[in-house]
Amino acid sequence: MAVRIIIDRKVKKGKETEFAKLLRELRTxxxxxxGYISGETLRSLxxxxNYIVITTWQSVDDWKTWEKHPERKKVQAKIEKLMARPTETKVYVHA
Structure with missing residues (x-):
C-alpha cells in the first residue's frame, strides 16, 4: 500500500539558500x-x-529504509542546524 510522507520544516531567517541546496542534494x-514514487516541496504563502515536503512511497517499509539510510541521515543532520524548530515527519495512507 502506498504511503505519503509529510515533512514539515521551519527554516531560520537567512538560511533559505543553504536549505534549498540541501533539499536538492536529498532529492538527487x-x-x-x-520504493520511491514521487516528491514535491511547497513553501507557505x-x-x-515554513516548508513541507510530500513524498510518496510504495510502502512504509521502503520509507523507513530511506529514513534510516546513512546518506539521508547525514544531510538531515545538516538541515536540522538550519531549522527554527525540529523537523516534524508524519506518515499517511489513503482513508
Missing amino acids: KVVPSK DDHH
Whole structure:
C-alpha cells in the first residue's frame, strides 16, 4: 500500500539558500531509492520560512529504509542546524 510522507520544516531567517541546496542534494539521493514514487516541496504563502515536503512511497517499509539510510541521515543532520524548530515527519495512507 502506498504511503505519503509529510515533512514539515521551519527554516531560520537567512538560511533559505543553504536549505534549498540541501533539499536538492536529498532529492538527487532519494530518486533512485527502492520504493520511491514521487516528491514535491511547497513553501507557505503566509510564512515564507515554513516548508513541507510530500513524498510518496510504495510502502512504509521502503520509507523507513530511506529514513534510516546513512546518506539521508547525514544531510538531515545538516538541515536540522538550519531549522527554527525540529523537523516534524508524519506518515499517511489513503482513508
